[in-house]
Amino acid sequence: xxxxxxxxxxxxxxxxxxxxxxxxxxxxxxxxxxxxxxxxxxxxxxxxxxxxxxxxxxxxxxxxxxxxxxxxxxxxxxxxxxxxxxxxxxxxxxxxxxxxxxxxxxxxxxxxxxxxxxxxxxxxxxxxxxxxxxxxxxxxxxxxxxxxxxxxxxxxxxxxxxxxxxxxxxxxxxxxxxxxxxxxxxxxxxxxxxxxxxxxxxxxxxxxxxxxxxxxxxxxxxxxxxxxxxxxxxxxxxxxxxxxxxxxxxxxxxxxxxxxxxxxxxxxxxxxxxxxxxxxxxxxxxxxxxxxxxxxxxxxxxxxxxxxxxxxxxxxxxxxxxxxxxxxxxxxxxxxxxxxxxxxxxxxxxxxxxxxxxxxxxxxxxxxxxxxxxxxxxxxxxxxxxxxxxxxxxxxxxxxxxxxxxxxxxxxxxxxxxxxxxxxxxxxxxxxxxxxxxxxxxxxxxxxxxxxxxxxxxxxxxxxxxxxxxxxxxxxxxxxxxxxxxxxxxxxxxxxxxxxxxxxxxxxxxxxxxxxxxxxxxxxxxxxxxxxxxxxxx
Numbered sequence: 276x277x278x279x280x281x282x283x284x285x286x287x288x289x290x291x292x293x294x295x296x297x298x299x300x301x302x303x304x305x306x307x308x309x310x311x312x313x314x315x316x317x318x319x320x321x322x323x324x325x326x327x328x329x330x331x332x333x334x335x336x337x338x339x340x341x342x343x344x345x346x347x348x349x350x351x352x353x354x355x356x357x358x359x360x361x362x363x364x365x366x367x368x369x370x371x372x373x374x375x376x377x378x379x380x381x382x383x384x385x386x387x388x389x390x391x392x393x394x395x396x397x398x399x400x401x402x403x404x405x406x407x408x409x410x411x412x413x414x415x416x417x418x419x420x421x422x423x424x425x426x427x428x429x430x431x432x433x434x435x436x437x438x439x440x441x442x443x444x445x446x447x448x449x450x451x452x453x454x455x456x457x458x459x460x461x462x463x464x465x466x467x468x469x470x471x472x473x474x475x476x477x478x479x480x481x482x483x484x485x486x487x488x489x490x491x492x493x494x495x496x497x498x499x500x501x502x503x504x505x506x507x508x509x510x511x512x513x514x515x516x517x518x519x520x521x522x523x524x525x526x527x528x529x530x531x532x533x534x535x536x537x538x539x540x541x542x543x544x545x546x547x548x549x550x551x552x553x554x555x556x557x558x559x560x561x562x563x564x565x566x567x568x569x570x571x572x573x574x575x576x577x578x579x580x581x582x583x584x585x586x587x588x589x590x591x592x593x594x595x596x597x598x599x600x601x602x603x604x605x606x607x608x609x610x611x612x613x614x615x616x617x618x619x620x621x622x623x624x625x626x627x628x629x630x631x632x633x634x635x636x637x638x639x640x641x642x643x644x645x646x647x648x649x650x651x652x653x654x655x656x657x658x659x660x661x662x663x664x665x666x667x668x669x670x671x672x673x674x675x676x677x678x679x680x681x682x683x684x685x686x687x688x689x690x691x692x693x694x695x696x697x698x699x700x701x702x703x704x705x706x707x708x709x710x711x712x713x714x715x716x717x718x719x720x721x722x723x724x725x726x727x728x729x730x731x732x733x734x735x736x737x738x739x740x741x742x743x744x745x746x747x748x749x750x751x752x753x754x755x756x757x758x759x760x761x762x763x764x765x766x767x768x769x770x771x772x773x774x775x776x777x778x779x780x781x782x783x784x785x786x787x788x789x790x791x792x793x794x795x796x797x798x799x800x801x802x803x804x805x806x807x808x809x810x811x812x813x
Contacts, residue, residue, distance in 0.1 A: 276353060277334050277337055277338060277350070277351070277352055277353065277356055278350070278351040279338050279348055279349075279350050279351075280348065280349040280350075281346065281347075281348055282347045282348065282349050283345075283346060283347040284343065284346050285343055285344070285345045285346060288343035288344075288346070290343070290344070290382060291340075291341045291342060291343055292326055292339050292340050292341060292342045292343075292379070292382055293326075293327075293340065293384075294326055294327025294328075294336075294340060295325065295326070295327055295328065295384060295385075296325070296326050296327075296382055296383065296384050297323070297324070297325050297326070297382070297383050297384065297385070297482065298323070298324060298325075298326055298339060298342075298379060298380075298381065298382050299321040299322070299323045299379075299380045299381035299382075299480075299482060299483065300315075300321055300322055300339070300377050300378060300379045300380055300381075301315045301316055301321055301322070301377070301378045301380060302314070302315050302322060302375050302376060302377045302378070303316070303375070303376040304373060304374070304375055305373075305374045305376075306371060306372070306373070306374065307372050307374060312366055312367060312373075313366070320480065321380050321381070321480070323481070323482045326339050326340065327340070332352065332356065332357050332358065332373075333356040333357075334350070334352030334353070334356030334357055334373075335350070335352065335375065337356070338350040338352070338375075338377070339377070339379075342377075342379045342382075343379065344379050344380065344381065344382050344419045344420055345378070345379065345380075345420050345421070346378075346379050347376070347377065347378050347379075348375075348376075348377045348379075349374070349375075349376055349377075350374070350375040350376075350377060351372065351373075351374055352372070352373045352374075352375065353372055354369075354370045354371060354372065357371065357372075357373045358371065358373075379420075380418065380419065380420050381418060381419045381420065381482070381483060381484050382419065382484070383465040383466065383484050384465075385467070387465040388465075388468075389446045389449045389450050389462060389463070389464055389465075389468060390462070390463040391450055391460055391461070391462055391463075392460060392461040392463075393458060393459070393460040394459055394460065394461065395457075395458065395459040396455060396457075396458050396459075397455055397456070397457040397458065400455035400456075400458070402455070402456075402494060403452075403453045403454060403455055404438055404451050404452050404453060404454045404491070404494055405438075405439075405452070405496070406438060406439030406440070406452070407437060407438070407439060407440060407496060407497075408437070408438050408439075408494055408495065408496050409435070409436070409437050409438075409494075409495055409496065409497065409578075409593060410435070410436060410437075410438055410451060410454075410491060410493065410494050411433040411434070411435045411491075411492045411493035411494075411591070411593060411594065412427075412433060412434055412451070412489050412490060412491045412492055412493075413427045413428055413433055413434070413489070413490050413492065414426070414427050414434060414487045414488060414489045414490075415427075415428065415487070415488045416485060416486070416487050417485075417486045417487075417488070418483055418484065418485065418486065419463075419483075419484045419486060424478040424479055425478060432591070433492055433493070433591065435592065435593050438451050438452065439452065444464065444468065444469050444470065444485075445468045445469075446462070446464030446465070446468035446469050446485070447462065447464065447487065449468070450462030450464065450487065450489070451489070451491070454489075454491045454494075455491065456491050456492065456493065456494050456531045456532060457490075457491065457492075457532055457533075458490070458491050459488070459489070459490045459491075460489055461486060461487070461488050461489075462486070462487045462489055463484065463485070463486050464484065464485045464486075464487070465484055466481070466482045466483055466484060466485075469483070469484070469485045470483065470485075492530065492531065492532045493530065493531045493532065493593070493594055493595050494531065494595070495577040495578065495595045496577075497577075497579060499577040500561075500577070500580070501558045501561050501562050501574060501575060501576050501577070501580060502574070502575040503562055503572055503573070503574055503575075504572060504573040504575070505570070505572050506571045506572055506573055506599070507569075507570065507571040507572075508567060508570050509567055509568070509569040509570060512567035512568075512570070514567070514568075515564075515565045515566060515567055516550060516563060516564055516565060516566045516567075516602075516605050517551070517564065517565075517607075518550060518551025518552065518564065519549065519550075519551060519552065519607060519608075520549070520550055520551075520605045520606065520607050521547070521548070521549050521550075521605060521606055521607065521608065521689075521705060522547070522548060522549075522550055522563055522566075522602060522604075522605040523545040523546070523547045523602075523603045523604050523605065523703070523705060523706065524539075524545055524546055524563070524600050524601060524602045524603055525539045525540055525545055525546070525600065525601045525603065526538070526539050526546060526598050526599060526600045526601070527539075527540065527598070527599045528596060528597070528598050529596075529597045529599075530590075530591075530594055530595070530596070530597070531575075531594075531595040531597060536588070536589040536590050537589070544703070545603050545703065547704065547705045550563040550564060550605075551563075551564060556576065556580065556581050556582065556596075557580045557581075558574065558576030558577070558580030558581055558596070559574065559576065559598065561580070562574035562576065562598070562600075563600070563602075566600075566602045566605070567602065568602055568603070568604050568605060568642050568643060569601075569602065569643050569644075570601075570602050571599070571600065571601045571602075572599075572600055573597065573598070573599050573600075574597075574598045574600060575595065575596070575597050575598075576595065576596045576597075576598070577595055578592070578593045578594055578595060578596075581594065581595070581596045582594070582596070603641065603642065603643045604641060604642035604643060604706060604707040605642075605707075606688040606689065606707050607688075608688075608690060610688040610690075611672075611688070611691070612669045612672045612673050612685060612686065612687055612688075612691060613685070613686040614673055614683055614684070614685055614686075615683060615684040615685075615686075616681065616682075616683045617682045617683055617684060617711075618680075618681065618682040619678070619680075619681050620678060620679070620680040620681065623678035623680075623681065624678070625678055625679070625717060625719075626675075626676045626677065626678055627661055627674055627675060627676060627677045627678070627714070627717055628661065628662075628675070628676075628720070629661055629662030629675075629720070629723060630660065630661065630662060630663075630720025630721055630722070630723060630770065631660070631661045631717055631718065631719055631720040631771075632658070632659075632660055632661075632717070632718035632720060632771030632772035633658065633659055633660075633661055633674060633677075633714060633716070633717055633718075634656040634657070634658045634714075634715050634716035634717075635650075635656055635657055635674070635712055635713060635714045635715055635716075636650045636651055636656055636657070636712070636713045636715060637649070637650055637657060637710045637711060637712045637713075638650075638651065638710070638711045639708060639709070639710050640708075640709045640711075641703075641706055641707070641708070641709065642686075642706075642707045642709060647701065647702060647708070648701070656715055656716070658772065659674075659772065660720065660770070660771065660772035660773065661674055661675070661720070663772075667687065667691065667692050667693060667708075668691045668692075669685070669687030669688070669691030669692050669708070670685065670687065670710065672691070673685030673687065673710065673712070674712070674714070677712075677714045678714065678717070679714055679715065679716060679717050680713075680714065680715075681713070681714050682711070682712065682713045682714075683711075683712055684709065684710070684711050684712075685709070685710045685712060686707065686708070686709050686710075687707065687708045687709075687710070688707055689704075689705045689706055689707060689708075692706070692707070692708045693706070693708075718771040718772070719771075720770060720771055720772075721768065721769075721770045725770065726769065726770045726773070726778045726781060726782055727758065727767055727768065727769050727770070727778070727782060728767065728768050729761075729766065729767050729768075730765060730766055730767060730768060731766060733801065737799075737801075738796050738799045740757065741753060741754060741757045743756070743757075747795060747796065748793040748794065748795055749786075749793065749794040749795075749799070750792070750793060751779075751780065751783050751792070754779065754782070754783045754786075754794065755776070755779045755783075758779050758782070759775070759779075786798055786799055786800070
């Protein structure tokens with residue numbers, strides 16, 4: 276009688292051999308005394324055959340039914356179910372009982388289809404693999420018995436390919452359809468949808484079922500454009516970015532599976548660039564158009580609008596890129612100072628002009644509202660001479676034509692502020708500045724080019740009055756004492772906001788034409804006299 280002993284049965288047996296199935300198995304064939312007459316192991320290849328179709332001896336046809344992959348059976352076959360009274364010349368004698376030690380390696384049926392088992396699927400799945408999509412995935416490839424034949428993980432590189440256009444074996448083309456990025460599935464492929472009777476000539480033998488454990492990392496189509504997801508748009512958006520604008524923004528850059536490859540936050544510095552002019556990848560150039568200051572958006576960029584097939588640095592080739600950006604500010608090189616008057620007193624007749632001495636309070640911030648500085652916190656005003664270069668050009672412009680008590684907001688583009696370099700530790704490079712200003716005091720300045728003027732008639736004997744010891748020479752000390760006395764008596768006025776000693780020394784140096792530290796009557800001239808002589812000479 277046929278006897279079957281199940282020496283090892285795997286815990287999991289999703290499928291057992293049925294008549295009509297095709298099997299691949301290893302075996303040892305021996306006689307009852309232990310003498311071996313055949314072995315598939317010696318040949319280095321499995322025995323491949325259909326079950327129940329008369330291709331095997333009758334006993335083996337019956338004994339294989341019900342086996343699981345990786346199951347091991349010890350089979351005793353009587354002669355009537357083996358080679359009978361004739362035997363096999365030179366190999367198996369007549370009426371021989373045969374013992375087979377069988378290990379089932381593979382099992383499939385010609386009616387099988389690709390089997391897909393998803394064991395992880397992300398909650399969000401905005402898009403699935405379709406025919407002609409390009410995918411990047413990792414996989415472990417095994418035979419049905421679990422033997423590993425290939426792994427992209429071992430190569431530390433994804434497998435990148437189009438789906439559904441014949442670049443893959445037919446079973447994988449089918450098995451990848453419908454997958455989400457981040458999904459993990461097991462794809463079981465019968466050999467006639469894989470490498471068929473011949474195998475691949477290397478690792479995969481003929482008639483082998485293949486099992487791929489796949490995780491999808493990336494997905495796009497060559498026809499894709501960028502995708503923009505608005506995450507946070509400010510209620511007030513007076514201006515949106517256009518081509519030619521200069522933007523400062525923070526970003527986190529990830530792959531489609533969430534792997535972080537770069538972040539401006541980690542560098543604690545914004546990324547600063549022109550948009551729409553090719554300074555950044557094409558997808559980012561497009562994705563940064565139409566943004567507001569303070570806006571947060573997600574920009575998804577297919578590889579043909581990113582870093583292409585080659586990739587760059589930590590970015591693999593053919594990778595879809597996801598940028599979560601936060602726009603800090605933007606401006607255009609053609610921008611000028613923007614002035615918004617928030618309050619103007621009823622009596623506003625005296626307006627600030629170049630040379631006036633101003634005292635004002637301010638709050639300084641970036642365009643996103645980040646506070647940089649405030650005179651209120653210092654408890655004192657900021658004092659300058661307007662138009663003298665004591666503040667950035669944009670502030671000089673923003674303080675023009677202002678009256679005491681007026682409040683205004685002045686927005687200064689970086690080329691009229693602190694430029695590309697900014698102020699280390701205080702103002703970032705290329706930053707747009709916002710000043711909320713209140714003018715508290717205005718002292719009228721002198722006409723342009725003057726550091727001292729007379730309030731009345733000038734003495735005809737001015738040099739003699741300055742020359743206190745009447746030696747025909749005026750020293751700096753004499754000159755300084757005289758000017759100070761005129762200011763104190765109200766007869767003269769110095770330009771406000773400057774250091775007295777520096778002004779006097781500058782005036783004296785202008786009169787000391789030969790540079791010997793003394794001013795003579797011949798050297799001494801008033802400013803209007805100098806202008807007249809220059810005109811006469813011309």
